[in-house]
Amino acid sequence: MAKEAPLEKVTVRVNNRDVVLDPANMRYSENSLHEYMGHEYGWVDYLGKQLEHAQKEMLEADIDAEALYSLKFMESKDQGNSDNYAKAFATASVDVVAARKRVVERKEAVGHIKAHLRAWDKNHENAQNRGHTLRHEMKILNRDIYESPGLPDTSSAEDFLRNN
Numbered sequence: 500m501a502k503e504a505p506l507e508k509v510t511v512r513v514n515n516r517d518v519v520l521d522p523a524n525m526r527y528s529e530n531s532l533h534e535y536m537g538h539e540y541g542w543v544d545y546l547g548k549q550l551e552h553a554q555k556e557m558l559e560a561d562i563d564a565e566a567l568y569s570l571k572f573m574e575s576k577d578q579g580n581s582d583n584y585a586k587a588f589a590t591a592s593v594d595v596v597a598a599r600k601r602v603v604e605r606k607e608a609v610g611h612i613k614a615h616l617r618a619w620d621k622n623h624e625n626a627q628n629r630g631h632t633l634r635h636e637m638k639i640l641n642r643d644i645y646e647s648p649g650l651p652d653t654s655s656a657e658d659f660l661r662n663n
Contacts, residue, residue: 509615511608513553520546520615525622532630539626543619550612557605564598571595 509520524542527535571589580588589595 509611511553511611513549513556513608513612518546518549518612520611522615522618525619527626527629529629529633532626532633536626536630539619539623543616543623546612546616546619550609550616553605553608553612557602557609560598560602560605564595564602567592567598568595 506522508522510517511520512518568589571592571594572585575585575588576582
């Protein structure tokens with residue numbers, strides 16, 4: 500028997516706001532499936548927008564890190580150092596290291612949001628399949644209502660009620 504996966508909330512920072520990626524929002528049951536399907540699009544839309552913002556922040560952080568690296572490289576070259584020394588000087592700069600760490604943080608945020616959206620996509624597929632299965636089960640379980648002997652062949656509950 501497979502164990503239930505741990506549900507871990509992840510909070511990422513996008514546009515100076517916390518975005519909570521909570522797998523519990525993907526839960527549904529047979530009774531709540533309709534409500535889940537009705538709210539799911541809002542979450543996917545919201546998270547898709549947050550992904551775009553996070554990707555923009557990642558690209559901007561990358562641009563900032565590259566520009567800072569170039570400035571440090573030129574600073575060292577202006578002091579008459581060799582290319583290798585200037586490269587090492589720029590790479591080891593505390594400011595450049597901090598800027599590169601910012602890029603890593605932004606990439607992590609993008610990765611978390613992408614993974615969460617992939618989970619939503621898979622969950623949507625599962626919910627649709629469950630809904631289809633439930634409709635099929637209801638059709639089979641209620642066949643005696645729809646196909647009672649002595650009654651005309653009815654294809655819907657409305658027809659059945661109208662004929663009784």
